[in-house]
Amino acid sequence: MTPVITAHGLTKRFGDLTAVDGIDFEVAAGESFGLLGPNGAGKSTTMRMVGAVSTRSGGDLRVLDLDPETHGPEIRSQLGVVPQEDNLDTELTVRDNLLVYGRYFGLPRRVCAERADELLEFAQLTEKTKVKTDDLSGGMKRRLTIARALINDPRILMLDEPTTGLDPQARHVLWDRLFRLKEAGTTLVVTTHYMDEAEQLCDRLVVVDHGRIMAEGSPAELIRRYSTREVVELRFGSTRNADAAERMAGVTERIEVLPDRVLLYADDGESVVEKVLALGLEPTTSLVRRSSLEDVFLRLTGRSLIE
């Protein structure tokens, strides 16, 4: 199948700063693709280039087999964009936000009205149709932004940090909606610095840091390749973590000391905990959990994702 997005050596420089440093990736139709990385990694800049609102400084980029340099309006006509910061017209009603936006794509008013009603239902906002957008909660505004991005029936839906700033319940409602889109075959491109979000939404992702791709694969593949099946988190108190880690050397192959806890990587977490206790160490708390993309990122960059 022809990829809907192809980037080769894609580069973006702002003066001396190289925000995106020659990255390569492809996104297939119907795929849910993620860019995972800390703030400032170059994810949003990449999204802006793919979204044909920022010109590249180097490399090749094709979206729907068109070049964003020459066919910006054509590409944008096929995208749905959910920006990092909501830019809804807060003075307009919920429904009017959709109607106005649909017109930017040259859709007839009748089509805008029909789609607006369907999308409000999809976004679970039917009861808020006539409410001023300013009066919506953060989660509702986010869902409205997603509904707005779908008004042109896009081939690709691009979501930049879709759930940043939302409470856990609102995040889950949003994920559910996005999951439905994914099931319906919409191509999703998501940036996030949340591991759980990437694991929930992405079939495949690239880990980005300092404008470069550090690794690529499905969440499960990345975890298998760069981490162990389980992780033991032990807390000894911030002053004693480093000492304890020294004494635990050899208990398992890899140990990471973070400011507030020590992570021990192993396929069998429980047996590691037993070995630590056998050394006479007494952690204040201990937790055995499955490995996550956070561990992958730590392994790849030596840093935690959210600093």
Added chain:
Amino acid sequence: MTTTTSTPTAAAQRALDAAVLPRRFGWWYVAEAQLRSMKAYGWTIVASGVGQPLLYLLGIGLGLAAFLDVSVAEGPDGPVDYVTFVAPALLMTAAVGVAMDEFTYAVMSGFKWRRLYYAPNASPVSPPQLATGVVVACVGRMLFTAVAYYALMVAFGAVGDPVTGLLIPLVGVLAGLAFGLPVMAYSASIKDDRGQFALVQRFVFTPMFLFSGTFYPLDTVPVALQWIGWVSPVWHASEIGRALSYGSAPGAWPVGLHLAVLLLMAGVGGVLAGRVFTRRLRG
């Protein structure tokens, strides 16, 4: 329109088709949206559009003019009523006032506070189309204000020839653009509000209103201050307005010259605004 490859793929073809209308009418879609959001303050637009001329024309026509025994201005056929002399300039100032409203805080808000411009920016609409749409909507508001002003001028008997005078509201719109488009370019270039617009209001708009030959002919002003009129869209537009109402005063600049100055200011401002919008939205 073709892609670089010989036959576009189905997805590319769909994109090519979908962008035909927005490439042509994107500016109008933006104007539609802008006009829709003006509804939110529609009453302010109507009240100031009708109330302001009513107050000025009553104040000057029935108040100030009653105390003036001597005529301050000449027309081609001799002295002109004070209110007839002042009225075109008041209309021009009102149109420029609308531009001051729509092209300062509103533009900065679109980029910064409410970020409204970033929504159409992700659609097929281009930055120059976006700027054009904002301007077209403002032209609509200026036209409403100028036509309302003109109707009241006629009602107050403040127009020499009401038929040629019908063009005065259009000159008002041009005055608004000559002032407004350069201001729009400036507003779009500002990243942080440090009171710049208050300075524009105090040191550009107000002196322009007071020293543009609004209340007395520009050539009666000390020579050292006359340059304010020469660079002021209000003066150039007022002179055209007066020519349309009762004819040019002896020794006045040709109307074509005034028109050329206004068109030049609006043209340069428009090009600059389009460029600044593009630079700001396409980093």
